Amino acid sequence: MSGTQAADDANDTADVSSFFEGIAWTPVIQEMAELLVLWISCDLCGAALWGLPRVGKSEFARYIEKVALELFGDTMLVIRLHFEGSEQFVKTVPLIRRMLANVDVRALSHRDPDVLRQRFYDEIWSRCTTKTRRILVIVDEVQNVAVGLYGEFSIINAAIRDKEYTPFMLSIGQPELRSTVANVENKLHTMGRMFQEVCEFHGLSLNQLEELLASMEGKDLNFSRRYFPARAEKGWSVIVLVGPIERAVRSVVDLDQKNLDLFMPMAIVRQTLNYLFFFLADEDNADKDVTETEVLQAFARNGFKKQIMAYCKPRLEPAQPKKAAEQ
Structure with missing residues (x-):
């Protein structure tokens, strides 16, 4: 089952209480x-x-x-x-x-x-x-x-x-x-x-998180049009949430300085996205965008801020080209 198909199956209803219902693909x-x-x-x-x-x-x-x-x-x-x-x-x-x-x-x-x-x-x-x-x-x-x-x-x-x-x-x-x-x-x-x-079996890298959001979005901004129609009319897509999530992660741990890669557990991904989706669906936030502040609030609620290092791994060093044998 493709990610797009899973998203389409899950989006038969616009009930905001079930953003992830039926979505199993990652x-x-x-x-x-x-x-x-x-x-x-x-x-x-x-x-x-x-x-x-x-x-x-x-x-x-x-x-x-x-x-x-x-x-x-x-x-x-x-x-x-x-x-x-x-x-x-x-x-x-x-x-x-x-x-x-x-x-x-x-x-x-x-x-x-x-x-x-x-x-x-x-x-x-x-x-x-x-x-x-x-x-x-x-x-x-x-x-x-x-x-x-x-x-x-x-x-x-x-x-x-x-x-x-x-x-x-x-x-x-x-x-x-x-x-x-x-x-x-x-x-x-x-x-x-x-x-x-x-x-x-590991969690999602930041690139894979973007793939997940793209699969949820489906064709023609289907997910955003169903749940956030006013934003979608302006060309907004849930895929942009990768940006503030990545900035929030890097504000907690400097992945590049520590030479680490993060693999987010799916349970945390789901909880974080649900928090952000409800923020976006709130009429009081109609003119607000998600920033790293909202993501950090989600991390504080689901405990990920304290657990994040457990899901980091040292980056694999790129293979070095072999030197030609000296004559």
């Missing part, structure tokens, strides 16, 4: 979706995405569920298992019960893990059609599952293969997932089925 999600398609096309068994909190990992998982038909056709079944919350899964039965709840099975009371597993498998097989060839299992917030229980996911993988479907397991988690992967490197069975590739 440049980072697009990038990760293309990588996922590549992994699956290459017949990998599994891969992992890790990232800082609030960057959009779970939104990516929901996006894949939503657009699986477009990405993979009707030969792919997607099962999303999510383990968010404070509960830590260290025993088999609670883990399988959560998996059953994830697929809307209500018969959870049995204590025998084999019985519970079979109920889980029965639900998966019931969702397959004669066209199903692959099953993508997304394990979201996997850091909340004890490493000793990863064997349950390998059992799922094996059960899918026994039914002559091709499995792919996508694990998604917080940064501690990296150390988890390092700790199981000597367990070839787990590495081969879950962690053949490990990649970071």
